[in-house]
Amino acid sequence: MSRRAMRILESVDYEREPSLSVDEWLSSTRQLLIEGARPVCVFGQRINEDNRVWIALTRPGTGALWLTNTMFAAERRQSYAAFSYDIACMNYFECELYEETGIEPDRHSWLRPVRTAEAWRRDGKPYDFYQVRGDEVHEVGVGPVHAGIIEPGHFRFQCHGEEVLHLEIQLGYQHRGIEKLLPGRHQAQQLVLVESIAGDSVIAHATAFCSAIEALAGFTPSLRAQAVRGIAAELERIAMHLSTLSGIATDIGFALPAAAFGGVRTAVINLTARICGSRFGRGWIIPGGVRFDLDRELTENARRVLAGVLKEFSEIEALFFHASSSLARLEETGTVTSEQAHAAGLVGLAARASGVARDVRTEFPYGIYRYSSIPSLTLDSGDVYARAKLRSLEIRSSIQFIFEQLENLPALKPKGSIGPLAKNAFTISLVEGHRGEVVHAVLTNSDGRLAQVKIKDPSFHNWHGLALAVRENGISDFPLCNKSFDLSYAGHDL
Amino acid sequence: MVKFSSDPVSWLACALFVLCAPLFVGIVNKLKARLTGRLGPTIFQPYYELFRLARKETVYSTDAGFISRVAPGLLLSTVVFTSLLLPLGRTAAISFPGDIILFAYLLALGRFFQILAALDVASSFEGMGASREARFAVFAEPIFFFTIGSLAIITRHYSFEAIFAEISWRDPLFVVFVSVGLLSLFFLTTAECSRMPVDDPNTHLELTMIHEVMILDASGSDLMLYQYAASLKLVLYCALATLILNPFGVFGPVVGFVIFLTTLVLLAVALALIETVMARFRLPLVPQFLLFATAIGILNILVFTFSH
Numbered sequence: 001m002s003r004r005a006m007r008i009l010e011s012v013d014y015e016r017e018p019s020l021s022v023d024e025w026l027s028s029t030r031q032l033l034i035e036g037a038r039p040v041c042v043f044g045q046r047i048n049e050d051n052r053v054w055i056a057l058t059r060p061g062t063g064a065l066w067l068t069n070t071m072f073a074a075e076r077r078q079s080y081a082a083f084s085y086d087i088a089c090m091n092y093f094e095c096e097l098y099e100e101t102g103i104e105p106d107r108h109s110w111l112r113p114v115r116t117a118e119a120w121r122r123d124g125k126p127y128d129f130y131q132v133r134g135d136e137v138h139e140v141g142v143g144p145v146h147a148g149i150i151e152p153g154h155f156r157f158q159c160h161g162e163e164v165l166h167l168e169i170q171l172g173y174q175h176r177g178i179e180k181l182l183p184g185r186h187q188a189q190q191l192v193l194v195e196s197i198a199g200d201s202v203i204a205h206a207t208a209f210c211s212a213i214e215a216l217a218g219f220t221p222s223l224r225a226q227a228v229r230g231i232a233a234e235l236e237r238i239a240m241h242l243s244t245l246s247g248i249a250t251d252i253g254f255a256l257p258a259a260a261f262g263g264v265r266t267a268v269i270n271l272t273a274r275i276c277g278s279r280f281g282r283g284w285i286i287p288g289g290v291r292f293d294l295d296r297e298l299t300e301n302a303r304r305v306l307a308g309v310l311k312e313f314s315e316i317e318a319l320f321f322h323a324s325s326s327l328a329r330l331e332e333t334g335t336v337t338s339e340q341a342h343a344a345g346l347v348g349l350a351a352r353a354s355g356v357a358r359d360v361r362t363e364f365p366y367g368i369y370r371y372s373s374i375p376s377l378t379l380d381s382g383d384v385y386a387r388a389k390l391r392s393l394e395i396r397s398s399i400q401f402i403f404e405q406l407e408n409l410p411a412l413k414p415k416g417s418i419g420p421l422a423k424n425a426f427t428i429s430l431v432e433g434h435r436g437e438v439v440h441a442v443l444t445n446s447d448g449r450l451a452q453v454k455i456k457d458p459s460f461h462n463w464h465g466l467a468l469a470v471r472e473n474g475i476s477d478f479p480l481c482n483k484s485f486d487l488s489y490a491g492h493d494l
Numbered sequence: 495m496v497k498f499s500s501d502p503v504s505w506l507a508c509a510l511f512v513l514c515a516p517l518f519v520g521i522v523n524k525l526k527a528r529l530t531g532r533l534g535p536t537i538f539q540p541y542y543e544l545f546r547l548a549r550k551e552t553v554y555s556t557d558a559g560f561i562s563r564v565a566p567g568l569l570l571s572t573v574v575f576t577s578l579l580l581p582l583g584r585t586a587a588i589s590f591p592g593d594i595i596l597f598a599y600l601l602a603l604g605r606f607f608q609i610l611a612a613l614d615v616a617s618s619f620e621g622m623g624a625s626r627e628a629r630f631a632v633f634a635e636p637i638f639f640f641t642i643g644s645l646a647i648i649t650r651h652y653s654f655e656a657i658f659a660e661i662s663w664r665d666p667l668f669v670v671f672v673s674v675g676l677l678s679l680f681f682l683t684t685a686e687c688s689r690m691p692v693d694d695p696n697t698h699l700e701l702t703m704i705h706e707v708m709i710l711d712a713s714g715s716d717l718m719l720y721q722y723a724a725s726l727k728l729v730l731y732c733a734l735a736t737l738i739l740n741p742f743g744v745f746g747p748v749v750g751f752v753i754f755l756t757t758l759v760l761l762a763v764a765l766a767l768i769e770t771v772m773a774r775f776r777l778p779l780v781p782q783f784l785l786f787a788t789a790i791g792i793l794n795i796l797v798f799t800f801s802h
Contacts, residue, residue: 140618140701147710148698162622162777251702253694253774259530325691325772328779475622476777479699 003028004067005059006428008364009215014045014426014443017069019052022080025070032057032066033087038345038358040065041428041439042093043454044101049074051101056428056441063364065428072103082108089345092464115172115493129168132158137165140475144173151489155478162474167467174493183450187213187287190450194440195282198457198491200243202278203229203236204433205440205455206285211366212429212442213287217418223371224412225289227405230368231302232272232284233431234398239268240434241391241398242313244486248388249320251480252329257320264312271305274298289415299406310399317392330385334469334481337382346465348436348458350485353390354382360432374401387484421448433458435487457491496590507582511733512574515726516540518762522728525766540725544718552714557616565611566712566719572604573726580733581655582754584742591652594642598635601686604723605631612708619700623707626777630685630692630704633784637682640791641675645738648798654737661740667801672738674794679735680764681787685780687728690769692780702777732761 006012020028033039037057044051051072056065072078082105084091094105096114105111113120113127120127131139137160144152152173158166178197182190194209195202207229214221221229246261269279276284276292284292294302320326336346341354351358359376361369377393379386421444431438436458445451462485469481499505520537527534554562578587579597586593605627612624646652648671649660662668685692688705700707709720736757742750775783 138618138621140622142619142701146698147700249773251697251699253690253697253769254772255526255530255696255770259532263531323772325775329773329776333776474777476702478701480702 003032006056006065006067008063008065008366008430009211009427011215011218011422012067012426013422013424014052015424017067019069019071022070022072025053025068026080026083029055029057029068030083030087032068033083033090036060037066039090039093040430040437041441041454041456042090042097043441043452044072044097044103045443045452046101047071051078051103053097053101053103054426054441058363072101078102079104079106081106084108084110088343089461092460096460113170113172115175117170117172129156129170130158130166132160132165134160136160153489157470157475157478159475162476164470164473164475164478167470167478169463169467171463171489171492174490176490176494178494179453179455182453185450191283191286196490197455197494198459198488199280200240201236201433201435201438201457201488201491203232203281203285204431204438205457206281207233207367208429208431208438208440209442209453210285210287211431212427212440213421214418215427215429216421216425216442216444217287218422219288219416219418221289221367222412222414222416223368223410224293225414225416226368226371227409228290228292228294228414229285230372231294231402231405232276232281232290233433234374234402235268235272236281237434238309238395238398239265239272240486241395242268244483245320245388245391247483247486248330248384248480249326251483252326254320254323254326257316257326260312260316261320264309264316267305267309267312271302274301286415288418289413291415293414294406294409299409303403303406306399306402310396313392313395321389321392327385329477329480330388331381331383333384333477334473334484335381335383336465336469338380340468341382341465344464344468345461346436347461348432349387349390349394349434350436350462350465352376352378353386355380358436360430360437364430366430368405372401372404374398384480384484421450423448435459435462435491437461455494457488457494459487459489459492462487463492496588499585499587499589501583501585504581504583504585504587508578508580508587511577511580511582511729512726515729516544516722518729518732518758519725521759522762522765525763526769529766529770540721544722547713547718547721548715550714552716555615555617555711557614558711559614561607561610561614562711562716565607565614566716566723568607569604570719570723570726572600573723573730576600577726577730577733579654580730580737581658581742582733582737584747586653586655589653589655591656593653594646594657597654598638601727602631602635608708608720611712615711617711619707619710622701623704623710626704627708630780630784633781633788634682634685636788637678637685637784637791640788641678641682641794644791644794644798645671645675647795658737658740659743661738661743663740663744667797670797671794674790674797675738676735678787678790679731679738680761681783681790683728683731683735683761684765684768685784685787686731687724689728689765691772691775692783694769694774696769729758732758735761 041056044053054069059066084094085107099114140157142155144154154170156168157164194205197205242261242265246258249258272281273279336354338355341351341356347358355378357376357378361374362376379390423446426443429440439456441454443452466485470478520540524534524537576597579593609624612620645657649657651657693704712720741753
């Protein structure tokens with residue numbers, strides 16, 4: 001057997017899983033990639049001095065995953081023929097694998113630091129940015145310290161006049177080593193850590209992590225808990241999409257919708273705070289269910305607030321998407337074609353805005369989305385307009401979804417206690433955050449305690465999408481393109 | 495012949511004008527805040543900002559030469575000097591035939607030094623800002639000359655004082671000239687003073703800025719001088735647009751002064767409204783916008799030619 005089918009949240013005993021030889025692993029994984037499977041998670045499991053490399057790929061159309069693995073023994077040369085030689089979406093995964101395990105992809109076209117550029121330099125592996133040469137070509141470096149209150153990241157532009165020829169993004173300034181911090185902590189501390197992977201995706205990451213822990217304990221949260229988690233996730237999506245729309249309006253200097261979108265967002269995050277005490281949903285999701293339930297009064301309040309939000313949002317939306325001055329800025333700016341989105345392996349909203357339907361909620365339905373479906377919306381143009389418009393469409397469908405859930409919340413207990421985790425087990429949890437696919441792969445050791453966690457925020461895929469989007473655009477439109485993706489630095493850096 | 499006004503009121507008006515410039519910016523900011531549903535800072539906030547900056551230490555980049563040190567002062571002094579050429583009151587403090595040209599090129603001189611200072615610190619951002627500023631200045635210059643120049647041709651005078659004194663509201667032709675001039679000068683104001691839709695004075699995004707990016711390295715009292723010069727320049731252009739209506743000549747000093755102030759406030763409202771209800775232009779579109787304003791100026795000459 002060269003590959004293994006795996007359901008999401010299936011608990012797999014990795015000790016009993018056969019390992020392929022490196023060559024078999026290469027050929028079967030490559031075969032899957034060529035057939036159109038998309039990498040979801042790549043990581044090296046440390047076993048003494050050896051590295052066991054796992055790759056999880058999507059199994060198109062089935063709602064399940066393919067899993068392949070191989071063992072790189074420490075005494076052998078740790079290298080393999082790079083997949084990314086002809087399969088672009090593996091590129092960054094291979095860089096990450098190299099950085100974390102030292103297993104080297106041969107013939108890799110663009111081996112670069114993912115999170116630890118400083119360490120590369122210290123180790124005498126200086127990394128040079130890609131450079132364009134020419135009389136009228138100039139280089140602009142932005143960051144890591146920015147003029148506004150945003151996260152640190154370095155952007156290196158190769159420009160011809162105002163036109164961007166190439167953008168290289170170097171991140172890692174927020175690397176906190178969350179994956180290393182997680183094992184060995186108390187569960188309460190783990191939750192706090194998971195919630196700080198990306199401060200604006202608290203609910204998505206907490207849900208992904210808690211679902212994985214529950215799966216390893218063989219526990220299924222009650223339907224009510226799942227429905228409340230769904231409400232939480234959609235509230236987060238609405239709030240963040242509003243925040244991004246406000247940011248887009250700010251970046252094009254359109255003050256009225258900028259202020260108004262921000263005002264509506266406040267109503268949404270205040271609703272979240274009323275339910276769980278934190279505007280960003282910290283402490284809401286716990287293993288076993290949810291810590292805060294919606295009683296009748298809160299349900300009524302949520303319905304009222306969201307109805308108001310919908311009404312106000314519709315007015316601002318009409319102003320924002322009908323003003324010719326804003327359309328002139330949004331349309332045909334920062335276009336990512338669907339071919340590019342496919343090849344680069346974009347996920348979530350950025351992919352859907354380029355006509356690539358990638359939405360965990362419909363591809364790999366989990367939790368409440370198995371029972372009540374939410375439409376996966378796509379737009380084709382792939383420009384800033386598509387990414388902005390899609391956010392506004394998703395806000396509407398999320399509000400609708402929450403209304404439906406509030407109507408028929410099952411009368412069950414919102415939380416239960418989970419038992420001990422399975423030993424030597426491994427599971428993968430996928431959640432659709434507001435940016436896209438949040439992946440947590442969790443492994444336990446022989447004592448049934450957390451041994452390793454591999455986290456992937458959608459930003460990991462999508463930063464490259466931004467680099468593609470700004471090519472052949474004016475450099476003055478970069479901030480606008482950046483905001484239309486609205487990616488997380490912390491989520492990428494972990 | 496250069497004529498220095500013997501009327502102390504003109505000098506006093508200039509001094510008051512220069513002192514009140516930050517207030518105008520404060521009013522625009524306040525209006526903008528109210529229009530977006532916020533309370534906003536007080537209209538005196540720009541003064542607090544200037545005082546705060548003046549107290550701070552000025553730090554120079556290690557790459558900065560003497561240009562960076564002299565540019566802020568030079569810029570401010572050119573703007574202050576140009577305000578002496580405007581007939582604020584019945585007469586201008588300093589006036590001579592051809593002072594309209596001095597007006598344009600004194601401001602250009604200030605801009606030249608600001609661009610040099612931006613290049614002086616060898617930052618890629620500021621180089622970009624300088625290039626944008628220089629490029630758009632090329633397109634902005636004809637707006638001024640076609641608007642004020644057309645009035646000069648029409649009135650056969652070549653100083654602000656004399657041109658504005660000729661403007662009369664009784665002649666229906668002048669209603670056309672004045673409204674056309676007001677419109678194109680307003681466009682010029684947005685371009686020269688880095689307001690929307692040409693530049694966004696509130697953005698924090700270095701890559702999209704024009705004016706703000708050139709002063710990224712300025713700090714302390716240098717930054718204070720730059721910001722003061724920017725606010726003075728804004729009110730200077732708005733006053734120029736207002737003086738086209740010739741309020742002092744038509745209505746006498748007291749009513750004229752009230753009308754002058756009212757028009758200035760209306761222009762502030764217009765600036766704030768534009769910044770609230772529309773998005774900024776994409777950079778490549780700015781020259782088109784400026785050429786449009788130039789075309790409006792040319793309209794005056796056409797109307798004048800065909801009506802005679």
